[in-house]
Amino acid sequence: GNFSVLAEFLCCNVFLGSVFTSVPAGQYGNPLNKYIHHYEGLSYDTEALHSNHQRAKRAVSHEDKVLQLDFHAHGRHFNLRMKRDTSLFSPDLKVEVSGVEAPYDPSHIYTGEIFGEKGTLTHGSVVDGRFEGFIQTHQGMYYVEPSERYLRDKDVPYHSVIYHEGDIITHYAARNSNPAVPDVSPCLSQSHGHGPVILRKKRAAQIEKNTCQLFIQTDHLFFKYYGTREAVIAQISSHVKAIDSIYQGTDFLGIRNISFMVKRIRINTTSDERDITNPFRFANIGVEKFLELNSEQNHDDYCLAYVFSDRDFDDGVLGLAWVGAPAGSSGGICEKSKLYSDGKKKSLNTGIITVQNYASHVPPKVSHITFAHEVGHNFGSPHDSGTECTPGESKAQEKKEQGNYIMYARATSGDKLNNNKFSICSVRNISQVLEKKRGNCFVESGQPICGNGLVEAGEQCDCGYSDQCKDECCYNANEADGNKCKLKPGKICSPSQGPCCTPTCNFKGSNDTCREESECAEQGMCNGGTAQCPTSEPKANFTACHGETQVCLNGGCSGSICEKYDLEVCTCASIEGTDETELCHVCCQERSKCLLFTCYHYRRLIIGHLSQYDMHLKPPRPCKDWDCPVSSDLTVVCPVSSPTLQ
Structure with a gap:
């Protein structure tokens, strides 16, 4: 078939799940499904x-924008404090939505923390209370989900369920995941993590292109399961937030803060089935x-570009994607998009995932x-x-108890130490691809990033990561969330804040120079x-x-001489037969006259003033209607042939 042609380029891999044994447990003696063996119900005031x-949606003041949700479950209090997250x-x-562009209000998406517990994170949506x-x-x-998603036909005295990642159980089919088509050549040689780790040189403090923009489509079966546009977008948000946290927290051999941002969403509703x-x-x-x-x-x-679905694919496949390579x-x-040998144009920056596995819906963690x-x-x-990159097989x-890493061939429950991390094998491969390709389509995030050397919103200082920070005043970006990019106790300032802070964390005196004199501004x-x-x-x-x-205006070199x-200022004109390079000279005219003949070369007009200067326009000023090449002395020289002259 057509796919066999496509498979020449395919290095995609299936991600497998399996049949699970139910464990009788849960608040009322029943598991949610064969994946989750313990849960509790939530019945707070919706x-x-x-x-x-x-109120938070309409709020103007900072305090009123905070959404509070307090409840008790699993033997502890949850005091959530969240703010709108765009x-x-x-x-x-x-x-x-169904092919029609729809207005979108992301005010129901929230991110926050447990009040008083630094280093915690909560993310989700609020729909219908x-x-x-x-x-x-x-x-x-x-994880918190609506109860009817699992208990659709049961009358229970709670509207939501909450369960811990440790209560997600997984047993797997004893088979490796293989490419979708047999006899597929590998796209790149596999690195097994042998050899030294090469740390890249320190990058200068600058805003980097670190954000991968996503197009997420959902099919009609995904919409049918979740029910509403808001619920579908909430699922997209939670998935992107989850991978964003993982990738941002990974150091790809010096490439850091890789993040994701959704640029486009297309929701196919149940009407799109026809x-x-x-x-x-x-x-x-x-x-x-x-x-x-x-x-x-x-x-x-x-x-x-990804498609999210609710399909029960053969052999328990949960996802499929094309594998990238440095070259x-x-x-x-x-x-x-390129034309391939089957005569079709294809975009191979794609993947798909499904939330169903062997007739059951997988937990969000999986x-x-x-x-x-x-x-x-x-x-x-x-x-x-x-052995280095599959400790779960040890x-x-x-080592076995630490579990396998994200790129293990079979699905993991997500509760082991390594389940949310990339192995050194993955880090090496990914870093090579990022080094070669991210400049082609990644964008600046626009979000504050602790560790980039720039003091941004929410940061007191930013001296970079532990391998870069030479600052005794500031906690580096590898510190705990409550400390990183904050001043250390007793420190007044950090050199990362500006040149008027000493290495000993005190302000410099009023006689210290912090900026050299320029053409239009005095010393700072x-x-x-x-x-x-x-x-x-x-x-x-x-x-x-x-x-x-030019002349200085309000501290900047911006006006004409x-x-x-x-x-x-006016455009120089050349009389036929004269030196056409004069078109690149500065010309002036009297304000009271607009006739072309009042336009003079600056050096001829200002007799006794700087007449010894050959007043060529400086780059990047163009000659009229075309650009002049720049000579080695940075003056501008017009070409001999020219467009129509005035």
Whole structure:
């Protein structure tokens, strides 16, 4: 079939689940499903939470924007404090529902923490007064979901369920995941993690292109399961937040803070099941074909394009994706649409995931790791292999208990130490692909990043990571969440805040220079009360600058030298037969006259003033209607042939 041709380029890998044995447990003696063997019900006041959500949505003051949710479960109190989170969505996010662009209000998406417990994280949505999402505590992750998602036909006295990641049970089929088509050549040689780790040189403090923009589509079966547009977008948000936390927390051999942002969402509702233009409308589509249908669309505008579904694929497959490579192979991040040998154009920056496995819905934890796993393929990682990168297969109990890493060939429950981490094998492969490809489509995040050397919103200081920070005043970015990018106790300032802070964490005196004199501004001097260098005093307006071709205005070199003599700048004209390079000279005219003949070369007009200068325009000023090449002395020289002259 057509897919066999596509398979020439395919290095995708299936992510397997399996049949599970139910364990009778739970609050009422029944598990939620064969994956979750213990849960508790939640019955807090949904009307009160909905009212608080509406208040936070309209709030102006900082305090009123905080949404509070307090409840008791699993023997502890959960005091959640959350704020609206739009960081996962591009400012120009486009949302389509059944092919029609729809307005989108992300005010129901929240991120926060447990009050008084630094280093915790909560993320989710509030729809109809119910919170759905995850809560990362110091004792592990908890998940909150609507009860009817599991107990659809049961009358229970609670509206939500909460369970711990340790209560997710998994047993696996004893088979390796293989490429979708047999006899597929590998896209890249597999690194098993042998050899030295090469640390890259320290990067200068700058805003890096570190964000992969996503296009997420959901098919009609996914919509049918979750029920509403808001619930579908909440699922997209939770999946992206989960992988964003994993990738941002990974150091890819010096490449850090890799993040994700949703640029476009397309939701296929149940009505699209009958739409002949919907490629995903058929219920019975194999996993390889499903990925191919996604790949046949043009995804050039995105780093990656995924389809989320609720399908029970053969052999327990949870996800499929193309594997990226540093060079010489199609597939993965930033790949553009190309014509392949089967005569079809395809975008191989794609993947798919499903939330169903052997007729049961997988818990969000498993689905989140599936997404991270498939995106890991796109980023260039094959499956983990070798003893160093598959500790879960070790005969040593201590290593075995730590579990396998994200890129292990079979699904993990997510509760082991290594389940949410990339192995050194994956890190090496991914770092090579990021080094080569991220410049092709990644964008600046626009979000504060602790560790980039720039003091941004929410940071007191930023001296970089532990291997970069030479600052005795500031906690580096590898410290705990409550400390990183904060001043150390008793320290007044940090050199990362500005040049007026000493290495001993005190403000410099008022006689210390912090900025050199420029053409249009005086020397900058510290004032003894801040780490930042105060604004320099501007030099007098109309002071000549930029090689005497311009003048200073309000501290910047921006005006024409003509303004110094109460003249207006004009375009030089050349008389036929004369030196056409004169078109690049500065010309001025009297303000009271607009005739062309009043336009004079500056050096001829200002007799007795700087007449010895050959007043060529300086780069990047162009000649009229075309650009002049720049000579070695940085003056501008016009070409001999010219466009029509005035």
